[in-house]
Amino acid sequence: MEEDQTAPDAGPALVANEAHGETTTATHAAEEEAGGMPQLNPDFFGNLIFWLIVTLVAIFLILTRVALPRIGATLATRRGTIGSDLAAAETLRTQARDAQAAYDKALADARAEASRIGAQARAEIQAQLDAELAQADARIDAKAAQSAQALRQIEAEAAGSVEAVARDAARAIVEALGGHPDPAAVDAAVARTVRG
Amino acid sequence: MEEEAAQAAEGGLSFEPLEVFNLRPLFGHGEVHWYTITNATLWMAIAVLAIFALFVIGTARRSVVPSRSQSIAELIHDFTYKMVEDVAGHEGVKxxxxxxxxxxxxxxxxxxxxxxxxxxxxxxxxxxAVMALAVFITVTVIGFVKNGAAFLGLFWVKESPLILRPIIAVIEVISYFVRPVSHSIRLAGNVMAGHAVMQVFAAFAAIALIAPLSILAIAAIYGLEVLVAAIQAYVFTILTCVYLKDALHPGH
Incomplete structure (x- = not known):
């Protein structure tokens, strides 16, 4: 309010002060001056002190009746909630650790079982394979012996045939040369030659 | 009186700052009686309403995860509680x-x-002064009730040499009784000075030539005053705690 009155003539007032000096200032001051600092005006003390006490009592009642119990309760609740949440988290962590351990154990067991089954299967297959191999060997040996016998027979037959052919050939050669072959002598000679 | 006013109002503008500290009846004109509803009453009532809004309405939901207003209220609560506990000790929490x-x-x-x-x-x-005196009297009464005559040990410094003790006692007594004076003047002086300085700059802002400078200065000082407003509240409170500590645990 005061500013509105002073603002328009503040500029001129300053100029006037510079021009006319102290007298203008004094009158200007005297116009508005009511009696020094309001802080030192005893008329105001009673009013300020009365309303201060009313205000402080009001604030005190607001705090002690409503605000402080409520904030205290809220803080306690929060502390409780945080505490129980932490406890729950701790429990969950232990459970998770147990589950992890159980899982690891199950995994290890499964691995061991798998390798055991694998080894067993391998052994069975090996045994089966060995048996089959032995059987096959036996069959092959039998076949080989049979073949060898057949071969020997064929050889013997062939050897017989060679002697007969050689005998016939030797008789024919002796006859062709004009002789009279003695069958026994020719046979003996051929036999001697063939058997070497 | 005339001369004083002239001196105070050197620039023709500077006594105006004091006008903002005047008490005015809120309704009508006339004398300010002790019961009159004045601008002081209004702003104290607004302060009560603001405190009510922050501490009662703001905390109404009692959330475990606080809203903004609730966390401000809790912050102020915890800050002050910790200050009392740290400075005055566990007995001071009462x-x-x-x-x-x-x-x-x-x-x-x-x-x-x-x-x-x-x-x-x-x-x-x-x-x-009413607040400072209330603190002073309360703290002195607490001191005597809790410690009896031992409270006077606050003035009789056992650690100092015997010859110096009476002299130190006199100094201690004087400093004890000066407490409410410094306690109250510090706060009122800081607030008044800040407001008066801003009023002076505001008056100068009406002069076109220096208006930009004075407006800048007002902005700067306003920022400073926001700081001062909080710091002086803190200083008044922590000194109260210190005096309370002296009453609860006399002896240095």
Whole structure:
């Protein structure tokens, strides 16, 4: 309010002060001056002190009746909630650790079982394979012996045939040369030659 | 009187600052009686409403995860509680509601007083002196009730040499009785000075030539005053705690 009155003539007032000096200032001051600092005006003390006490009592009642119990309760609740949440988290962590351990154990067991089954299967297959191999060997040996016998027979037959052919050939050669072959002598000679 | 006024009003503008500290009846004109509803009453009532809004309405939901207003209220609560506990010790916690009342009153009145055209009751020594005296008397009574005659040990410093003790006792007694004076003048002086300086700059802002400079200065000083408003509330409160500590645990 005061500013509105002073603002328009503040500029001129300053100029006037510079021009006319102290007298203008004094009158200007005297116009508005009511009696020094309001802080030192005893008329105001009673009013300020009365309303201060009313205000402080009001604030005190607001705090002690409503605000402080409520904030205290809220803080306690929060502390409780945080505490129980932490406890729950701790429990969950232990459970998770147990589950992890159980899982690891199950995994290890499964691995061991798998390798055991694998080894067993391998052994069975090996045994089966060995048996089959032995059987096959036996069959092959039998076949080989049979073949060898057949071969020997064929050889013997062939050897017989060679002697007969050689005998016939030797008789024919002796006859062709004009002789009279003695069958026994020719046979003996051929036999001697063939058997070497 | 005339001369004094002339001296005070050197620039023709500078006594105007004191106008903002005047008490005016809110309704009608006339004398200010002790019961009159004045601008001081209004701004104290606004402070009460603001405290009510923050501490009652703001905390109404009692959330475990606090809203903004609730966390501000809790922050102020915890801050003051910790201050009382740290400075005055566990026994001082009993007086926490009284100390929080003082802190909130000074903080809110200081900050609300910074709103242009408002009124700052803490700029009046009458207001701060009542609070400082209340603290002084309460603390002295607590000191004697809790410790009896041993409370006088506050003035009889056992650690100092015997010859010096009477002299130190005199100094201690004087400093003890000066406490309420410095306690109250510090707050009122800081608030009043800040407001007066801003009023001076505001008056100069009417002069076109220096208006930009003075407006800049007002902005700067306003920022400073926001700081001062909070710091002075803190200083008043922590000194209260220190005095309380002296009463609860006399001896240095």
């Amino acid at each position: 007086y926490f509601p009284y100390i929080l009342t003082l802190f909130l009153f000074i903080l809110f009145v200081n900050v609300l007083g910074l709103i242009p055209t408002s009124f700052a009751p803490t700029s009046h020594v009458a207001v701060t």
